[in-house]
Amino acid sequence: MPERSITPLIVVALLLGTIFALRSLNPPSVAPVPVPSAPVLTPDKVPLVTGDEPIAEIFTKAGCSVCHTVPGIPGADGRVGPPLIIRVTGPVRLADPAYQGHAKTVHDYVIESVLDPGLFVVPGYPAGTMPTWYGAKLSALAMEKIASYLERQGGNAAQ
Numbered sequence: 001m002p003e004r005s006i007t008p009l010i011v012v013a014l015l016l017g018t019i020f021a022l023r024s025l026n027p028p029s030v031a032p033v034p035v036p037s038a039p040v041l042t043p044d045k046v047p048l049v050t051g052d053e054p055i056a057e058i059f060t061k062a063g064c065s066v067c068h069t070v071p072g073i074p075g076a077d078g079r080v081g082p083p084l085i086i087r088v089t090g091p092v093r094l095a096d097p098a099y100q101g102h103a104k105t106v107h108d109y110v111i112e113s114v115l116d117p118g119l120f121v122v123p124g125y126p127a128g129t130m131p132t133w134y135g136a137k138l139s140a141l142a143m144e145k146i147a148s149y150l151e152r153q154g155g156n157a158a159q
């Protein structure tokens, strides 16, 4: 008689033990999937860009390539900021009712975007991510070459 009442208890205990053991072998995966964050680019990582460098080197030296895809620049395949097809996107930005900057030409829009990126944040992209210290890193010549190059990228003139 006592055996009869003990047996189910043993079975339950064994079952619980097995479930517990299996659970600890296979813990539920609660590790959060890491959210890709913007690469951190600090001024000390960027040397002065004189503008005497070949155009591709200007973009890579300045670190633009980390965050932007730039047509014609090898390795410039960043996805944090918009692709720099400014010949196409520049006029769209200037016509955006939310645009509060001072540029009247696409060329000046590029310069403004680099030197004062907070003036207009491209819709769909994170604010406060584009570095604000490029004025201290890019010579006037480098800035000019960047603007002249980018205003020709996109559409049919993307060479």
Ligand code: HEC
Binding pocket: 038, 039, 040, 041, 059, 062, 063, 064, 065, 066, 067, 068, 080, 081, 082, 083, 084, 086, 089, 090, 093, 109, 110, 113, 114, 117, 118, 120, 121, 122, 125, 126, 127, 128, 129, 130, 131, 134, 146
């Ligand atoms: C750490 C990432 C990062 C780096 C480095 C960076 N940018 Fe940006 N850039 C962004 C993001 C994000 C935006 C979009 C949000 C905004 O408008 O601020 C942007 C916007 C721009 C725009 C406006 C684009 C448009 O479609 O209207 C231009 C032009 C630009 N960047 C040029 C450059 C150049 C040139 C360099 C290098 C000298 C550079 N960026 C370096 C992140 C970056």
